[in-house]
Amino acid sequence: MVMRKLTLKVNHELFGGLLLIGIGAYAYYHGQQYAFGSLARMGPGFLPQVLSMMLCTMGGILAITSQLKPSSAIDLQLGQVLVVAASMVLFAMLLRPAGLFTAAFVSVVVSSWADRQITWPGRIVLALVVAGLASLIFIVGLGMNMPLWWG
Amino acid sequence: MINAEAFQAALSLLGNTPAAWLVVPPGLIIGLFFGSIPGLSISIAMAVFLPATLYMDFLPAILFLTAIFTGGGFGGAIPAIMLNIPGTSSSVATAFDGYPMARRGEHAQALGIGLVASVLGTLIGYLLLLFTVQSISQWVLRLGPTEMLVVAIWGVTLIAVLNDASISKGIAAGILGILISTIGYSDAGQMRGTFGSMYLLDGIPVIPALIGFFAASELFNLVGKRYIVDDSSLRVVRFRNILGGMGQAASKPFQLLRGGSMGAVIGAIPGVGASIANLAAYATAKQRSKDPESFGKGNPSGLIAAESANSSSEGGSMITLLALGLPGGAGTAVLLGAFAMHNVTGGPRFIRENPDIVYALIIGNMAQAVLLLVIGVAFIFLAGYIVKLSLKLMIPIVMVLSVVGSYAITGNMVGPITVVATGIMGWLMRRYGFPVAATVVGLLVGGMAEGELVRSMQISGGNLGFIADRPITLVLLALLLISVLPRLIGSLLKGRRATS
Numbered sequence: 001m002v003m004r005k006l007t008l009k010v011n012h013e014l015f016g017g018l019l020l021i022g023i024g025a026y027a028y029y030h031g032q033q034y035a036f037g038s039l040a041r042m043g044p045g046f047l048p049q050v051l052s053m054m055l056c057t058m059g060g061i062l063a064i065t066s067q068l069k070p071s072s073a074i075d076l077q078l079g080q081v082l083v084v085a086a087s088m089v090l091f092a093m094l095l096r097p098a099g100l101f102t103a104a105f106v107s108v109v110v111s112s113w114a115d116r117q118i119t120w121p122g123r124i125v126l127a128l129v130v131a132g133l134a135s136l137i138f139i140v141g142l143g144m145n146m147p148l149w150w151g
Numbered sequence: 152m153i154n155a156e157a158f159q160a161a162l163s164l165l166g167n168t169p170a171a172w173l174v175v176p177p178g179l180i181i182g183l184f185f186g187s188i189p190g191l192s193i194s195i196a197m198a199v200f201l202p203a204t205l206y207m208d209f210l211p212a213i214l215f216l217t218a219i220f221t222g223g224g225f226g227g228a229i230p231a232i233m234l235n236i237p238g239t240s241s242s243v244a245t246a247f248d249g250y251p252m253a254r255r256g257e258h259a260q261a262l263g264i265g266l267v268a269s270v271l272g273t274l275i276g277y278l279l280l281l282f283t284v285q286s287i288s289q290w291v292l293r294l295g296p297t298e299m300l301v302v303a304i305w306g307v308t309l310i311a312v313l314n315d316a317s318i319s320k321g322i323a324a325g326i327l328g329i330l331i332s333t334i335g336y337s338d339a340g341q342m343r344g345t346f347g348s349m350y351l352l353d354g355i356p357v358i359p360a361l362i363g364f365f366a367a368s369e370l371f372n373l374v375g376k377r378y379i380v381d382d383s384s385l386r387v388v389r390f391r392n393i394l395g396g397m398g399q400a401a402s403k404p405f406q407l408l409r410g411g412s413m414g415a416v417i418g419a420i421p422g423v424g425a426s427i428a429n430l431a432a433y434a435t436a437k438q439r440s441k442d443p444e445s446f447g448k449g450n451p452s453g454l455i456a457a458e459s460a461n462s463s464s465e466g467g468s469m470i471t472l473l474a475l476g477l478p479g480g481a482g483t484a485v486l487l488g489a490f491a492m493h494n495v496t497g498g499p500r501f502i503r504e505n506p507d508i509v510y511a512l513i514i515g516n517m518a519q520a521v522l523l524l525v526i527g528v529a530f531i532f533l534a535g536y537i538v539k540l541s542l543k544l545m546i547p548i549v550m551v552l553s554v555v556g557s558y559a560i561t562g563n564m565v566g567p568i569t570v571v572a573t574g575i576m577g578w579l580m581r582r583y584g585f586p587v588a589a590t591v592v593g594l595l596v597g598g599m600a601e602g603e604l605v606r607s608m609q610i611s612g613g614n615l616g617f618i619a620d621r622p623i624t625l626v627l628l629a630l631l632l633i634s635v636l637p638r639l640i641g642s643l644l645k646g647r648r649a650t651s
Contacts, residue, residue, distance in 0.1 A: 016583050020323050027330060027344075034343055040613030042605050044341040051330045058323035065319070081371040081578060084550065085571045088367070091554045092567030100555070107554075108547045114374045115543065130547045138555055142203065146555075 013066030020059030028052035080114035087111035099147040100138060104131035154285050154506050161510030165518075170211045171511075175519055176526060178218025183530045185219070186226020189236045190373050190542050191549070193223030194481035198365040199549055201358055201485055201492070202556030209493040210508060214515045216489055217465070220482050221519050224425065224462045225269040225527055229534045232261045232454075241425030241464075244433035244457035251449030259388045259531070263396025264451050265458045266527045268407060271400075272459035273520035275411030276418065276466020280473075281513045287474045288502035297607035297618060299475075301627040303600040306477040308631065309422035311589040312638050324585045328593020329600065331355055350565050357594065359557040359569035361488045364591050365481055366553050367574025368581055373546055388532055399451055406436065406455045414460030418467025421592075424480035425461040432460030466516070472497055473509060477596060484591050491595075492560075 037043030091107035108127035185196035204212035227239035232249035252261040311321030334344040335354025345351040414428040436456035437446040476497030478484040557566030611617030
């Protein structure tokens with residue numbers, strides 16, 4: 001029992017704390033290229049450097065307290081999130097060259113990969129409905145200056 | 152208490168701005184929609200529709216967004232009553248008595264009660280705002296840079312500390328937000344943290360970041376999730392029963408008033424909003440009742456307290472937003488984003504210089520509440536179908552809205568990329584229990600706080616002892632400590648118990 005308590009288990013609280021320390025340290029390092037100034041005449045580097053130090057402190061507290069309580073692993077569904085994130089970027093990239101309808105259609109089809117239960121006909125219908133609704137709202141409704149189709 | 156001249160001006164301003172009235176019904180419907188679909192929240196709706204206000208004037212823009220706010224307040228009650236699934240986090244206590252009523256077959260009455268409580272609650276909140284805004288702003292005008300700095304720190308701290316997350320997580324989230332706000336040109340005109348990219352010269356674009364933190368992060372959270380909505384929810388709704396419920400609520404003015412005023416006061420405190428108001432008012436109503444046993448078994452009084460409080464908290468949170476320029480939660484954070492988009496800085500100066508606009512906002516919101524009564528009844532008839540609308544359809548719609556909106560704001564890929572980046576960051580934060588709202592508020596008030604910090608240190612010549620000569624600062628600092636201490640002690644005690 002004693003042995004087990006001594007081993008450092010990497011739990012997500014510890015990871016979060018270390019990540020905060022990392023971000024804080026990097027921001028501090030980066031902030032050093034700006035003048036710190038004095039209390040009376042604060043330079044642009046003052047606030048970023050003070051905040052980074054505070055962030056490191058909070059990260060340290062989190063990392064230490066993480067060792068005091070048991071924690072459960074969190075199931076991150078990163079794959080699904082990346083699919084949706086990628087389809088959003090794809091949508092934005094297609095918006096100008098391909099038009100709103102096309103871009104919405106393609107990105108909804110891509111994003112539906114995150115849904116394992118959807119069928120191909122369902123996918124196409126969903127994409128058509130969303131693309132149609134988006135075109136109606138933005139181009140017909142709000143009169144946005146945006147191409148609808150390719151070309 | 153009320154500036155009569157400005158009140159008159161506000162009425163004529165509203166009369167001469169038909170656009171302000173045109174945008175209210177769609178806003179209410181959008182709010183009802185997003186509120187009533189479990190999994191989507193009011194802040195998602197407000198964030199993704201924020202870019203739609205780009206071409207509106209300031210007054211219609213704010214009225215449109217507050218209409219979403221108001222509509223969403225009642226929308227959340229619909230699935231809470233019909234399915235025992237709160238549509239938003241602010242209708243948790245609504246389900247306690249609303250669902251038992253629905254199980255008795257009194258769902259139409261319950262919805263009628265909820266609607267009247269929401270409408271009157273909103274009215275109470277804005278009435279309080281109407282009577283206090285003038286005097287509060289006069290008081291706030293006396294605050295100098297040091298006081299404003301403490302107020303800003305207080306606001307961020309409260310939002311960071313008053314939630315389920317641990318205190319260190321909350322504070323870290325707030326600091327992260329302020330740190331992000333330092334990117335771009337500083338007050339002194341020097342570039343910071345741009346990593347040589349010209350796209351970051353103006354800093355992180357605030358509106359896309361808001362959409363990312365509030366909407367996209369929730370979107371990522373919802374992917375692959377499914378809310379089970381059973382078919383028995385599609386029950387018949389009779390108009391007569393809705394009216395009966397409305398009458399039932401109206402016959403308990405004291406209950407409405409107590410819930411409403413509690414909600415308004417709670418709403419004015421940064422960090423606690425509609426969700427806390429909803430639960431606290433319910434608990435009070437139960438405590439004060441002669442028959443506390445009947446609560447949770449379908450007592451209309453519980454429903455009245457819960458729904459009037461979460462609606463009136465909107466008006467309360469507007470006090471803090473207008474007087475101090477400080478958002479107390481996600482909804483008002485989006486409103487502050489809209490202020491920034493229209494080059495309006497909230498705060499006492501805004502109230503003094505534009506009292507007509509402020510009063511027009513208040514009157515407009517009260518009219519909105521009355522309008523909700525009509526639109527809400529119509530919505531109740533459709534609610535059975537709308538609650539069943541699959542998230543499968545809503546997720547891609549929210550996705551399209553947030554990309555097109557952010558693209559329209561920046562005019563290039565910077566907007567959508569910011570949405571995706573902050574969305575992933577917000578999603579990770581949510582999964583690991585960091586309060587995203589603290590980061591957003593830090594990002595929004597960071598620039599103001601830094602300016603006040605630099606100014607107060609210039610005045611004092613860098614001497615920290617200078618605050619000893621500023622009594623208001625000391626009082627505010629004491630208030631800050633007092634408001635945070637209980638939570639701090641509580642978490643320390645809990646930590647000790649966990650280790651022993």
